[in-house]
Amino acid sequence: MLYALLCDDKPNSLQLRMDTRAEHLAHLNDLGDALKFAGPFLDDNDKPCGSLVVIEADSREAAKEIADSDPYAVAGLFATVTVRPWNWAIKNPASS
Template sequence: MQFVILCQDKPDSLDLRLRVRPEHLDYLHAQGDALMAAGPFLDGEERPIGSMLIVDVASEAEAKALADGDPYAKAGLFAATQIRRWRWGVKPPKA
């Protein structure tokens, strides 16, 4: 099952995001095939202000565990996190 994980950073948290970023990237790379895509949301000045991950896991509980295990989440970066069931409808990546 595919899920989108939407994360909104707390205000004025860019320093925390940048400090934890190496651990966050290591964590994402360790997810293997479960991670389909990931990247930051940007403000008008191209600064990251949140994250979006698309994951392919067995259940919403597994998606939540993946989100909760992210070093960004553990560091308290996010003001809000949403997990939504999702299906790739148009222009899926080539296998």
């Protein structure tokens, strides 16, 4: 099952995001094939203000564990994290 991790940064936390970015990217790369895609949300000034990460996991609990172990989450960057099951219906490369 695919899960979307919808993460909103705390206000005025761009520096924390930048300081933790290398560890965050390493965490995502360590997910291997479980990571389907990821990237930041941008604010009105084109600055990162959150994240969208789509992963494959056995359960919502397993997806939440992955979200909780993200260095951004550990550093306290996120104001909210929502874990939602997601169906990749259109342009899914796995169904081509």
